[in-house]
Amino acid sequence: MSNLLKYMVENASIILDYASTHFSLIFSAVAISLVLWIPLGILISRNERLASIVLGIANTIFCIPSLALFSVFVTIPFFGLGRPSSLLALVLYAMMPMVINVYQGIKVVDKSVIEAAKGMGMNSRRILREIQLPLAAPVMFAGIRITVVMATGIAAIAAYIGERNLGRLITEGLTRYHVEMILSGAILIPLIAILFDTVLGAVERMLVPKGLKVSRSK
Amino acid sequence: MIELHDVTKIYAGQTVPAVKNLTLKIKEGETCVFVGPSGCGKSTILRMINRMIEQTSGTILINNKDIREADPDRLRMGIGYVIQQIGLLPHRTIAENISIVPRLYGWDKERIRKRVDELLELMGLDPDETRDKFPAQLSGGQMQRVGVARAMAADPPIMLMDEPFGAVDPIVRGHLQDEFLKIQREMKKTICFVTHDINEAIKMGDTIAIFEKGQLVQHGTPQEILSKPKNEFVRTFIGTDRVVKMLTLFQVRSITKDNYSIIRENELANIRQKMDDEGAAVGILMNESAKPCGLITRDDLEKAGELNPEKIKEIACGKKDAFIDGDLLLNDALSLMLEWNCDYLGVLDGAQLIGIVSFDDIRECVRRKEGE
Numbered sequence: 092m093s094n095l096l097k098y099m100v101e102n103a104s105i106i107l108d109y110a111s112t113h114f115s116l117i118f119s120a121v122a123i124s125l126v127l128w129i130p131l132g133i134l135i136s137r138n139e140r141l142a143s144i145v146l147g148i149a150n151t152i153f154c155i156p157s158l159a160l161f162s163v164f165v166t167i168p169f170f171g172l173g174r175p176s177s178l179l180a181l182v183l184y185a186m187m188p189m190v191i192n193v194y195q196g197i198k199v200v201d202k203s204v205i206e207a208a209k210g211m212g213m214n215s216r217r218i219l220r221e222i223q224l225p226l227a228a229p230v231m232f233a234g235i236r237i238t239v240v241m242a243t244g245i246a247a248i249a250a251y252i253g254e255r256n257l258g259r260l261i262t263e264g265l266t267r268y269h270v271e272m273i274l275s276g277a278i279l280i281p282l283i284a285i286l287f288d289t290v291l292g293a294v295e296r297m298l299v300p301k302g303l304k305v306s307r308s309k
Numbered sequence: 310m311i312e313l314h315d316v317t318k319i320y321a322g323q324t325v326p327a328v329k330n331l332t333l334k335i336k337e338g339e340t341c342v343f344v345g346p347s348g349c350g351k352s353t354i355l356r357m358i359n360r361m362i363e364q365t366s367g368t369i370l371i372n373n374k375d376i377r378e379a380d381p382d383r384l385r386m387g388i389g390y391v392i393q394q395i396g397l398l399p400h401r402t403i404a405e406n407i408s409i410v411p412r413l414y415g416w417d418k419e420r421i422r423k424r425v426d427e428l429l430e431l432m433g434l435d436p437d438e439t440r441d442k443f444p445a446q447l448s449g450g451q452m453q454r455v456g457v458a459r460a461m462a463a464d465p466p467i468m469l470m471d472e473p474f475g476a477v478d479p480i481v482r483g484h485l486q487d488e489f490l491k492i493q494r495e496m497k498k499t500i501c502f503v504t505h506d507i508n509e510a511i512k513m514g515d516t517i518a519i520f521e522k523g524q525l526v527q528h529g530t531p532q533e534i535l536s537k538p539k540n541e542f543v544r545t546f547i548g549t550d551r552v553v554k555m556l557t558l559f560q561v562r563s564i565t566k567d568n569y570s571i572i573r574e575n576e577l578a579n580i581r582q583k584m585d586d587e588g589a590a591v592g593i594l595m596n597e598s599a600k601p602c603g604l605i606t607r608d609d610l611e612k613a614g615e616l617n618p619e620k621i622k623e624i625a626c627g628k629k630d631a632f633i634d635g636d637l638l639l640n641d642a643l644s645l646m647l648e649w650n651c652d653y654l655g656v657l658d659g660a661q662l663i664g665i666v667s668f669d670d671i672r673e674c675v676r677r678k679e680g681e
Contacts, residue, residue, distance in 0.1 A: 201394075201396070201399070203392060203394030203395070203396035204396045204397070204398055204399070205396075206361070206392060206394075206396055207390065207392055207394075207395070207396025207397070207456075208396070208398070208409070209361065209385070210359060210361055210385055210390035210392070210469075211385060211386065211390060211409050211410050211413070211459075211460075212382045212383065212384075212385035212386030212387075212410065212413055213382070213409070213413065214382050221398075222398060222400075225400050226399070226400055300399070300400030301400070301443065302398075302399045302400040302401060302402070302443035302444065302445060303399055303400060303445070305442075305443050305445050305446050306445055306446065307445070307446050307447070307448070
């Protein structure tokens with residue numbers, strides 16, 4: 092234990108360096124995913140045929156082992172080793188949790204609410220903006236939360252294809268059989284994931300519309 | 310005015326039409342109730358009028374304009390729409406829910422605020438207490454009221470109501486129906502009202518349209534429907550208590566008569582004389598403060614034999630509750646007559662005696678209406 096702490100303190104600057112690369116990969120992957128997958132989720136909520144195709148693709152990608160997916164991209168000339176390949180893989184993994192949550196969130200909005208709104212003359216853009224998205228927000232955000240936690244873990248594997256992040260503590264540690272190195276990676280990565288999850292969980296609770304939190308007794 | 314001309318609706322992938330060759334006219338200011346068993350097409354018809362569903366063929370005119378020429382959203386903004394599940398926006402306050410259509414019309418805040426309070430009051434809800442609540446904080450009955458208020462927000466001349474009071478218990482439903490009838494008497498909106506409950510149809514409708522398997526079977530006033538059911542289907546749908554249902558169409562005061570005598574305590578001894586002189590069928594016993602406190606018929610007097618004032622008073626006071634409000638309906642009167650085993654009831658207007666109603670008069674009324 093004291094050895095582990097000693098290792099972490101002595102190598103603080105390199106660990107911080109790895110952590111910042113780790114964060115930057117997660118942030119860019121999540122940012123790109125938000126831009127791509129939220130609109131796609133909204134789109135497929137309005138077209139059942141498209142929905143089954145897209146959700147099928149997302150599920151299939153999700154089934155591919157991350158190490159395999161990273162390695163396949165490395166073989167593609169334009170991507171190669173490093174950031175482009177790891178980013179693409181993470182964005183593709185995010186498709187499943189994000190698209191499905193946006194889709195589900197919109198789909199589970201009470202049909203009679205939509206029916207009444209349409210019957211009063213609200214157009215579909217307005218119904219989406221004023222009813223479906225606010226009511227779907229908590230479910231959609233739960234998807235984002237899963238994505239961030241998942242990306243934190245999978246990003247570590249990108250160390251195999253040249254990412255200099257916290258995953259490297261594990262890969263390099265394994266090669267050199269350096270126990271303290273392995274352990275510091277194995278502890279820091281889940282710690283970061285838990286931290287993200289806690290913060291985002293608090294945000295998620297704030298996103299629940301007030302009208303859904305009240306009842307007659309209050 | 311709403312007119313449907315030869316309207317047919319066949320849903321995609323089906324061969325049997327949901328609505329078949331329907332021609333129907335609903336006059337301005339009239340409440341037309343669409344009634345029939347589930348699957349008879351009544352909701353489909355309603356939803357075609359605001360283009361939630363497009364008809365397969367035929368034309369629907371509102372004030373002589375084909376609804377297909379209008380923009381569907383504009384059309385719907387001009388038609389109040391109430392559904393059984395109400396569909397209040399759960400994340401919006403009651404005030405925001407009610408102001409949806411006014412907001413679509415771009416009313417200013419002050420005008421919307423005033424209208425919301427006005428509507429809440431009209432629907433019997435306290436504006437200060439209700440406006441900032443969320444739907445989840447209301448009871449089922451209150452939600453239905455808000456649903457109706459929301460549909461009336463921009464004062465549309467036409468309202469479409471699909472089982473609007475279907476999701477509440479019978480007692481609350483009765484209240485909501487009564488209140489809505491009162492409001493409608495003033496507003497005179499053109500209303501299409503869907504229900505599967507024939508009693509609700511009789512109560513709410515100026516006319517009733519009965520549907521079976523997508524086809525209009527009979528359209529007429531409740532009295533026409535009840536006195537002349539067109540075929541076996543209508544007869545069965547109305548039920549074997551058809552004539553008793555007809556009684557619900559008439560208020561007691563409409564057949565009230567005044568062949569009664571007022572009997573005070575000191576007149577009990579010569580009650581028969583007084584009733585004979587006044588040609589009365591019933592004596593109504595009055596207490597010191599001139600309130601009716603008992604009722605005695607000629608029959609009772611015959612049976613009593615000896616005219617002992619004490620005994621007469623006892624018989625009369627035994628029927629101290631054999632009175633009915635003139636605003637109530639003939640079926641209520643009949644029920645009270647059976648309850649008190651008495652051919653006559655005193656009719657009241659508040660606490661004031663306004664006459665009597667007899668079993669024979671009810672029978673006569675039915676006989677006459679059946680003949681019409």
